[in-house]
Amino acid sequence: MSSDGTEVDEERPRRGRLTVYLGAAPGVGKTYAMLDEAHRRSARGTDVVVGLIETHGRAATAAQVDGLEVIPRRSLTHRGVTLTELDTTAVLARAPQVVLVDELAHTNVPGSTHAKRWQDVHDLLAAGIDVVTTVNVQHLESLNADVEAITGVRQQETVPDHVVRDADQIQLVDLPPEALRRRLAHGNVYRSEQIDASMSAFFRVGNLTALRELALLWLADRVDDALASYRRDHRIDTPWPARERVVVAVTGGPESDTLLRRGARIAQRAAGSELLAVHVLASDGLPSAAPTVLDAQRRLVESLGGTFHTVVAEDVGGGVVDFARGVNATMIVVGVSRRSRWREALSESNGTEVARLAGSIDVHLVTHEHARGGESRHRSRSPLSPRRHAVGWVLAVAGPFALTVVLAALRDNLGLPTDLLLFLALTVLVALVGGRWPAVVSAVVGFVLLNWFFTEPRGRLTVEQPENALALVVFVLVAAGVASVVDLAARRTTEAFRARAEASALAAVSRSVLSGEDTAAALVARLRETFTLESAALLERSGDGWVALATDGADPSRDPAAAQTVLVVDDRRVIALTGRPLPAGDRRVLEAFASQVGILLEQEHLRAQAEQARVLEQADATRTALLAAVSHDLRTPLATIRASVDGLTASDLHLSGADRAALVGTLATSTARLERLIDNLLDLSRLQTGSVRPMLRATSLDEIVPLAVEGYAPGQVRMDVPESLPLVLTDPGLLERVVANLVSNAVRYSPHGSPVAVSAALLGDAITLRVIDRGPGIADGLKGQVFRPFQRLDDSSGPGLGLGLAVAEGLATAVGADIAVDDTPGGGLTMTVTVPLAEAGTP
CATH class of the missing domain: 1.10.150 (DNA polymerase; domain 1)
Known part of the structure; x- marks a missing residue:
């Protein structure tokens, strides 16, 4: 039994305590501080060992290790290099009370028990050993992107936030930026040859200030979580004003914007304060404000640096106060009631109720232009039909008299x-x-x-x-x-049925919008059908007039002024509805529809931007690859041509006939190579700009393939294209370029003495043309990349820009053919071109 009367599991081992020294930046002294704590604990009789310390050549840090027992590291060999890591097994066998483990975010050498050092620390803690460790703020996973944005350096080694956040104790080790830079200049952090580069890059004053603030904010959040946990564990309901938190009660009314801005000004008076807006839904689930209004107020809160929350409660005042207590708020901002004085005399206003229930939380009552003006209350329409009303009045008048006659007789x-x-x-x-x-x-x-x-x-x-x-x-x-x-x-039954129908309709719309199934036109059509209107039109402002983006129904209005109902989607777009007059109760769903249309349009805009960005990215990648390739592959034949021309035209050289013929041959070969490269570049440019215009006609393959394979030495290409094959529908010139590029690629990879086979056969309503080589082939995982521009899947493939297959695939698509990549039985690669047959009577 423990001291508080609870049972303790004697068999379960005690879990070790984790202490983390969190550094705001490298060199602030976290390892030194950890060693200093080890000496203090050792002096008090605690069994402390050093599991792993990285001194980085700092003499003061190395001196701190003296006097402490050091567990030898474990040696591992990786790629011929011997490296050392924490010997977790040796530490567990030694079983000290406390072990020091430096650099928690470190990645272990491949072949270690765990991939990360923090996983080794987890094993030590599970064995009941206390661990003292260090980590810098830039290694926290959640801050990795922020640190990269600040310093321009992306940290490759990170540790999950929960590992550090769950530590039993976190010690922040910090130095002012100028003090840290002085340490760096004195050589106390890095070697002398690294000082100048470090001070002008990572260790700039602005970088260190930003890292310091990140560390303080992250640690403040952790401390705030610990405070909330302590209050929860000790059942403390009263707020502790450790941080200024301002809660603004949002009703969805016109005064809410005023309250939010006033709350934001109050929150800005204290550094580190928070702004929270809360909207209370009645427990019956029926909506109390239009979704578009609440969405606009949510955006306003976020623009002011706050957060928006929705809670369900029996009454508004109690819900606001309960939320404020739950978040440990220091102030609640509410507005003066919009009710008239006589109505407030009959029932307590929300502001008065909040002030009565708030207890120790300050309540800031804000007046506004709508205060005491009386809420706009529309007479609730009866859910009963006129016929039932008529029958009810007849029963109300005639029924008592009829019953009186009957009872008088009895x-x-x-x-x-x-x-x-x-x-x-x-x-x-x-x-x-x-x-x-x-x-x-x-x-x-x-x-x-x-x-x-x-x-x-x-x-x-x-x-x-x-x-x-x-x-x-x-x-x-x-x-x-x-x-x-x-x-x-x-x-209430009618309202509940209506709310359920509204929720079902909106859920269907939201689901279709999120899944990308519906278009703006489909949503406009669904809106018209749901409310049985004559027409609906999505209009966008264009100059002084309106342009219809989507319409549905008969004779849709193209001018909002001529419509019975107008829904505002955003600053430039509206939905104009014509037909029966819609009751005010339908406005809520209508505005929700408009909001979904706005979301859909925004998604379409973002998709268009993403597609444009993808195209630009591809173009940029192509441009980069082109520049890299041109710098080498075009320069090589030009250099050869220049050398050959210089040799032929040099007056001080006396060339024999054989030498002159060799130079002329080299000149011709390099010129042909340069011509092929330029042709491929031009073809790729035409394909990317969409300027390829194929002229399709009925053609025989035996007129195309021989032209594509001419120019090769005897024995390099073996052709089998029967003359009896039917005609195909293609552009002869473009298909010839396709076959020529495929054959060129196959010849390049085929071993000496193994010819490339080109064959054609009828298969269904198409002819398959196969280009077969016996080269090394391509791995299955790379086959999807062979048609990308500038792909050189084998560095030993010889000269070329890697455009041949990309151009072949693009030209094949242009003429309606398909190219497939298959393995050649026995080794090699087979390129299969499927060309459709020409229909009878095709010219």
């Missing part, structure tokens, strides 16, 4: 209590059929008839016995109450 057998119950049942029936007011009228008429005909003295509106008078009064009150409850239940 007067001798029934007493007043039975009469009251029957009149009450009639009132309930009227409420179910006609609603509240017919039921109230029925109750009043029933009261008069009961008094006149069935209460002594009869025939007079007086009551002889007080008990009967009380019964009549109770009857009227109960009848009116029951009528109100029945009417309210009917309204």
